[in-house]
Amino acid sequence: MLHRQFIEVSKEVVSLINKHKAVISLESAILTHGLPYPENLRLVEKINDIAVKNNVATATVALIEGTLRVGLSQTEIEMLCKNTDKNFIKVSQRDLVPGFAKKLTGGTTVSSTILASNAAGIPIFVTGGIGGVHRGTIWDVSNDLKALENGNVTVISAGVKSILDIESTLEVLETKGVLVATYKAKNFPAFYTPDSGIRSPYTISGISEAVQMVHAKHLLKNDVNQCMLIANPPKVNKNSKFRELQSSIDTAIQSASKNGVSGNKVTPYILEKINELSKGASLELNTSLVLQNVELGCQIATGLSNIEQQDHKRRIKDTPLIVGGTNCDVSITNSNWKEQYHEVRSSGGINISVGGVGFNVSSSLGKLLNKKPLFFSAIGNDFAGRLLELEIEKNCRLKNVKQNSETAMYAALIENNGHLQRDFGNMQIHNEITPEKIADLMKEINTENINMIVTDANIPPETIQFCLKLGKQLEIPVICDPTQNTKCWKIRNIQQYKFDLLAPNLREMFEIFKVKKEIYHTNLEEIFEVLTTMIPASSIPAECLMIKLGKHGVILTSRQNVLFDVSQLQKCDEKWVKDDCHFAWYKPMISKHPIVSESGAGDSLLAAPHKLLFWAFKDKFIINRLTRNSKTRAISLFTYMNSSDEDDWDSLPDTEMAQTTDAVEPADPDFDPNVPIEEDDSFSEE
Secondary structure (H helix, E strand, C coil), rough: CCCCEEEEECHHHHHHHHHCCCCEEEECHHHHHHCCHHHHHHHHHHHHHHHHCCCCEEEEEEEECCCEECCHHHHHHHHHHHCCCCCCCCHHHHHHHHHHCCCEEECCCCHHHHHHHHHHCEEECCCCCCCCCEEECCCCCHHHHHHHCCCCCCCECCCCCCCEEEHHHHHHHHHCCCCCEECCCCCCECCCCEEEEEEEEECCCCCHHHHHHHHHHHHCCCCCCCCEEEEECCCCCCCCHHHHHHEEEEEHHHHHHHHHHHHHHHHHHHHHHHHHHHHHHHHHHHHHHHCCCCCCCCHHHHHHHHHHHHHHHHHCEEEEEECCEEEEEEEEEECCCCCHHHHHHHCCCCEEEEEEEHHHHHHHHHHHHHHCEEECCCCCHHHHHHHHHHHHEEEEEEECCCCCCCCCCEEEEECCCCCCCEEEEEEEHHHCCCCHHHHHHHCCCCCHEEEEEEEECCCCHHHHHHHHHHHHHHHCEEEECCHHHHHHHHHHHCCCEECEEECCCCHHHHHCCCCCHHCCCCCCCCCCCCHHHHHHHHCEEEEEEEECHHHHHHEEEEECCCCCCHHHCCCCEEEECCCCCEEEEEEEEEECCCCCCCCHHHHHHHHHHHHHHHHHHHHCCCCCCCCCCCCCHHHHHCCCCCCCCHHHHHHHCCCCCCCCCCCEEEEEEEECCCCCCHHHHHHHHC
8 A cells, every 4th residue: 555645636536535425536748748739638528527427536646746636636637647857757656666766757557557446446547559479589578567456446348458468467367366357248359459369368348347357356355456447449440440450560579579679669669660660540549549548437436426425424423533633642650750850861661552532432343443533633744643544443444634743741659559649731833733634534535424423632622622513413413522621711712513422531521510529529429419419500511411420330311202212221230310311320330350541431331222222223232331442441441452342351350240129249358338438549530
């Protein structure tokens, strides 16, 4: 897969692909090296006319100043066609590295266009003809065949270029596992003539069958990596110049051999000689072949688009969108940090991982749903940023709004019992996640698939407000984690809209309500009493609250007839009602496994109701046992990972859910749920 530093897909093409519209890709070597100006520009105009007639978009591929561009502007196409300085290179796959490094410009051949089409997600590529095995030697083989082996797109052409050994080329393609089919003919074409006399592996009877084959190939793109080659025989008649050209081809090949032409000079020499002998007829015929192939490609692309749009309408909303922060986390564990505070170098364990509330929720959802959620965040183009990208893209589809600032960094000093004692951070880049940039990213995705929006308070308040408005427009729930108590003012100032679910920890909850700090020094019963008193009378901007109490478990509360209706929960550990507010308490999951770090545990827990919400949308049943999947929290507590991985649950054999409605069974014999909560930062979710 091409690194995104080297490829740029136009916003128009991205939007069309996400909406399952018909798009075909085109090479540009025919413009820079195949046809002279202005014939090349006229070909572009004719291609556009065919595409418009079929309601299909074209995406021409070219190397522009060291970047592989997919979807060129009219100005860029004219620049390539004119090639005023005659310094544009011909870009096959082997030429990409020097092209990227030296910031060169050139026309892409079949091999590099296949690579770009696959990276951009365009399923159909149309060209005149492909390269292959040269006559007289089995070692002179075009790089096109290697690209067809690994390209994963459908290539439509007039077959193999007529100057090549067609039979040997088909044998190589068979060896490489490339599916070859001929359109409405039993024999493979000979480029300028419809019949080479060589049997085609498969025959396609018409457009409908071609569309079904391309659709099947597209569905198998993750399992079958080879391209499919559809050969489109030229339409000829008795007066066609196609038939007259074969003698010119034979003469040109003999001339090349006689004059000792070899290596990469063979093909240009033969083509120039053919053009000379045919008095320009070969160029005219090449143009005719390309247009025939474009017509077929457009018809197949239209049929494929219709099928995919119908499939999409039958699908449910199934993609969560997370908008929030991510950062590089450095965790330092030291049991004697106070004693060693003034030492030049203290001993301790150091762990580096990916963190941030947005990432923790995204990664947990990706693992729980077995589907990559969309994650909008801001990552710098630096060493830490590159590390983050590699890790994030394992479980998320990352859309980065900023690349030129420093990646957010977070350092935590943790005691051996898992308590967070001190933390530091540089999160300025999160301010780059603006409503304008989110709006731009939304244009690149298919919003019909989004089933929920999750935000954290790392992002600016106006962006949180924008996400709430977007949720109302799309008629999907919006969920928020306040992140930490110093950022709760962003939640408190929300106006006009409400979150469907807000998930603060106890410190954040009291900060939102502006409760005096002394309330932290209280027992579980008094915490329940305070929450029960203040929540019904509050105007907090949320339909449902999931309050994380650390070692005391979780409380959910809501009024009736909202999306997360707590009154419907049946198997919680304790339930009560105050005025019209329903409360449900879930005891924590207990384990004898030592706690390593509390950082990120609440974020991982937050993924559990998201997963249940996902299935509720799918199967239309009432959500129940909303937070029983607190396995996600335990995984984060007992490992250095900031998000859960169900595969790791088996490594915690002593973990069990507290079963009684009495005091929580402690993992630690010194643990007592009635002991006041300590004044530390153990609730920090940063």
